Amino acid sequence: MKGPQDFLTQLQGQFGQFVPDMARAAREDFETQARATVMSVLARLELVTREEFDAQQAVLLKTREKVEALEKRVAELESRLPSN
Numbered sequence: 001m002k003g004p005q006d007f008l009t010q011l012q013g014q015f016g017q018f019v020p021d022m023a024r025a026a027r028e029d030f031e032t033q034a035r036a037t038v039m040s041v042l043a044r045l046e047l048v049t050r051e052e053f054d055a056q057q058a059v060l061l062k063t064r065e066k067v068e069a070l071e072k073r074v075a076e077l078e079s080r081l082p083s084n
Contacts, residue, residue: 048056
């Protein structure tokens, strides 16, 4: 007949096997929930891709160059006007 000590040792061994499985399941569940939360937040931020950003930056640069050229042209035309 097994004594209480043997029963406790057997129970401890079974519990010791159960705890790592439970911890792994909890970690995986947490990782899944965290990933879903991050993806949800990112979707709401309406982020653009690097390619879209670079394309808009190029458009902005060309627009800035055109504005600077127009400002220079206006300044030249204003300098030709007779002074009052």
